[in-house]
Amino acid sequence: MHKLGPTARTKVKRLPKRGHYDRDVVNEVLDAGFICHIGYVIDGQPYVTPTAYWREGGHIYWHGSSASRMLRAQKSGIPVCLTVTHIDGLVMARSAFHHSINYRSVMAFGTASIVDEPKTKEAAMRAFVERLYPGRWDTLRPVNKQEFKATTILGMELTEASAKIRIGNPVDDDEDYALPIWAGVIGLKTLVAGIGDDARLAPGTRKPSHLDSFAEDADFGALLKRYKSS
Amino acid sequence: MHKLGPTARTKVKRLPKRGHYDRDVVNEVLDAGFICHIGYVIDGQPYVTPTAYWREGGHIYWHGSSASRMLRAQKSGIPVCLTVTHIDGLVMARSAFHHSINYRSVMAFGTASIVDEPKTKEAAMRAFVERLYPGRWDTLRPVNKQEFKATTILGMELTEASAKIRIGNPVDDDEDYALPIWAGVIGLKTLVAGIGDDARLAPGTRKPSHLDSFAEDADFGALLKRYKSS
Numbered sequence: 001m002h003k004l005g006p007t008a009r010t011k012v013k014r015l016p017k018r019g020h021y022d023r024d025v026v027n028e029v030l031d032a033g034f035i036c037h038i039g040y041v042i043d044g045q046p047y048v049t050p051t052a053y054w055r056e057g058g059h060i061y062w063h064g065s066s067a068s069r070m071l072r073a074q075k076s077g078i079p080v081c082l083t084v085t086h087i088d089g090l091v092m093a094r095s096a097f098h099h100s101i102n103y104r105s106v107m108a109f110g111t112a113s114i115v116d117e118p119k120t121k122e123a124a125m126r127a128f129v130e131r132l133y134p135g136r137w138d139t140l141r142p143v144n145k146q147e148f149k150a151t152t153i154l155g156m157e158l159t160e161a162s163a164k165i166r167i168g169n170p171v172d173d174d175e176d177y178a179l180p181i182w183a184g185v186i187g188l189k190t191l192v193a194g195i196g197d198d199a200r201l202a203p204g205t206r207k208p209s210h211l212d213s214f215a216e217d218a219d220f221g222a223l224l225k226r227y228k229s230s
Numbered sequence: 231m232h233k234l235g236p237t238a239r240t241k242v243k244r245l246p247k248r249g250h251y252d253r254d255v256v257n258e259v260l261d262a263g264f265i266c267h268i269g270y271v272i273d274g275q276p277y278v279t280p281t282a283y284w285r286e287g288g289h290i291y292w293h294g295s296s297a298s299r300m301l302r303a304q305k306s307g308i309p310v311c312l313t314v315t316h317i318d319g320l321v322m323a324r325s326a327f328h329h330s331i332n333y334r335s336v337m338a339f340g341t342a343s344i345v346d347e348p349k350t351k352e353a354a355m356r357a358f359v360e361r362l363y364p365g366r367w368d369t370l371r372p373v374n375k376q377e378f379k380a381t382t383i384l385g386m387e388l389t390e391a392s393a394k395i396r397i398g399n400p401v402d403d404d405e406d407y408a409l410p411i412w413a414g415v416i417g418l419k420t421l422v423a424g425i426g427d428d429a430r431l432a433p434g435t436r437k438p439s440h441l442d443s444f445a446e447d448a449d450f451g452a453l454l455k456r457y458k459s460s
Contacts, residue, residue, distance in 0.1 A: 009275065035317055035331075037267035039276035045239065046269035046276050048313040050335050083278040087265055089423075092441075096359050096370050097377040101265075105280050129326050140326050141406055147327040169428045176371055180435045186444050187423030193319075198399045198413040205410045211322075214416050 009109055010162035020163040029106045029163050030055045030084055031229065032221055034132060036062060039081040040112070053082065054131040055158070055229050060108060061115065061124050064152025071154065077111035080156065086221075089188055093170035094181040102185065104165045110156035124153045131227045135210030192218040239339055240392035250393040259336045259393050260285045260314055261459065262451055264362060266292060269311040270342070283312065284361040285388070285459050290338060291345065291354050294382025301384065307341035310386065316451075319418055323400035324411040332415065334395045340386035354383045361457045365440030422448040 005011065005021040012019030020026070036053040039046055053062035060082060071078055089102035115121045125148075129137045143151075170183050194216045197207070213223055235241065235251040242249030250256070266283040269276055283292040290312060301308060319332035345351045355378075359367045373381075400413050424446050427437070443453055 009272075009277075035315065037269075037278050037280075037313055037315070039267075039269040039278035039311075041271050041274060041276050042239075044271060045309055045339070046271050046311045047239075048267050048269035048278055048311045048337065050267075050313060050315040050333070052331065079275055081269075081276045081278045083267055083280060085265065085267070085280040090362060092363065092366070094371050095377070096355060096367065096373055097381065099359060101282065103280070107278065109275070125326060129329060132320060133322065136322070137326065139411060141324050141409055141411060143326055147325070151327065169430075172430075177430050178432055179371055180432050181369060181371060182435050182437050182441075183428040183431065184426050184437070185428075186425045186441075188420055188450055189423040190418055190420050193417030193419040195416045196414050198415075200399075200402075200407050201413065202408055202410050205412050207412050207414070211412075211416075220418055 004159065004161040006162060007109075007160050010107065010160055012162055012164055018164045018166055020165060021161075023158075025163045025165075026106050026108070026158070026161045027055065027229075029086065029104045029165075030060065031227070032086055032104070032224060033084045034224060036082050036084045038062060038112075039083070040078055052128065053084070054127055054227070056124070056127055057229055058158050059155050060110075060158055061128070061153055061155045063128065064154060071112065071114050077113040080110060080112040082108045082110070082156070087188055088167070090186040091166075091170045092183055092185070094172045094176040094179050094183050098170055098172050100166060100170065102166050102168070104163065106161055106163045108156075108158055108161035110159060112154050112156045115153040115155045121148070121151075121153055124155070125151060128153070132224075133210060134226055135208075139208055139210070190220045192216060192220055192223075234389065234391040236392060237390050240337060240390055242392055242394055248394045248396055250395060251391075253388075255393045255395075256336050256338070256388070256391045257285065257459075259316070259334045259395075260290065261457070262316055262334070262454060263314045264454060266312050266314045268292060268342075269313070270308055282358065283314070284357055284457070286354070286357055287459060288388050289385050290340075290388055291357070291383055291385045293358065294344075294384055301342065301344050307343040310340060310342040312338045312340070312386070317418055318397070320416040321396075321400050322413055322415070324402045324406040324409050324413050328400055328402050330396060330400065332396050332398070334393065336391055336393045338386075338388055338391035340389060342384050342386045345383040345385045351378070351381075351383055354385070355381060358383070362454075363440060364456055365438075369438055369440070420450045422446060422450055422453075
């Protein structure tokens with residue numbers, strides 16, 4: 001399936017030309033980030049929790065949150081909205097009204113459930129680490145039974161989602177272009193600030209080569225893109 | 231009121247030592263950002279929308295979203311959860327289980343309503359621009375009546391919120407510190423990538439001095455901190 005919408009709840013109504021429903025576009029925005037905001041409802045009250053996520057093919061997985069307790073009681077799954085947002089720039093127009101933000105976001109709707117099947121869960125835990133740090137999993141002290149049990153991975157199928165993207169210069173009212181008011185775009189970037197040793201490293205322990213790419217001022221977005229979903 | 235909780239829904243249950251309920255701490259996390267994720271419920275379905283926000287004293291304001299349509303029908307306000315998240319670093323431990331993220335986040339619960347009172351709305355629109363670009367409002371083509379009407383500002387009182395903060399090195403199991411496995415922290419930073427002129431500037435229009443601080447590689451977090459809430 002190449003289209004993930006539009007559906008009644010994913011259709012971008014305000015500024016519809018910013019909306020995208022192709023699976024490839026949605027995947028690209030998802031794969032460019034690692035923190036999402038999960039929305040869920042308890043007794044009519046919305047909750048929004050930030051957490052680490054990753055995509056594997058047509059599924060999204062994320063690390064357990066307070067929604068997990070709720071899910072343990074409701075094995076059939078709960079409705080969630082998973083939103084990912086990248087801020088690329090600030091857009092300054094000639095009027096306050098046309099100031100805007102350049103961004104890429106995805107809103108995905110689905111039914112979250114706990115990943116319980118051991119093989120799937122183990123693969124998900126591995127991907128959780130490898131997605132950020134390719135090559136790291138095999139260097140670590142292996143996961144023990146208690147840790148395996150204490151880790152909650154949630155997942156949902158990616159079937160209904162939209163991407164919303166704004167790029168480029170401000171769009172002003174026609175008559176305002178003649179005004180001597182400056183307009184333009186401020187770009188933003190997320191970089192590696194540095195990498196530091198833990199204070200309690202065992203003697204002789206050196207930073208492994210799988211982390212060489214996390215050098216000061218490395219483009220963090222580019223590093224995230226290295227992970228290839230199955 | 232200096233305390234914003236804990237309440238049943240803001241109490242940090244998982245790793246409670248990361249929770250903070252002091253208004254000053256919550257304000258500091260809020261004032262360090264400008265994009266929040268708003269959660270709301272329509273017919274039992276959660277929605278999470280990213281949008282620009284700012285704080286003025288004991289209130290949070292944000293730019294209208296799809297929740298606005300819903301609010302117009304329900305003048306009494308709707309329950310929302312407003313979440314702000316800053317990612318400061320990646321925490322690598324000796325075991326997969328203790329890998330973590332350094333972050334600062336706030337989850338605020340309240341009743342959102344539309345800011346309709348003209349003086350309050352005008353002040354909020356001004357703050358929306360000045361919060362990001364101090365000195366810019368007075369240089370712009372003034373807001374006209376149609377724009378004033380077409381802009382939706384939502385707001386809520388900040389009465390129930392918690393901050394959750396993780397800083398510093400990994401915390402491994404005692405016996406793992408003897409292992410020859412590297413552990414440490416990768417810091418992340420958001421910088422100005424650059425500032426560019428709109429392609430259609432009127433002849434002779436120059437970048438105004440109020441934007442001088444948005445220079446390439448300027449620390450964006452520090453720039454946001456300049457705005458002083460009333």
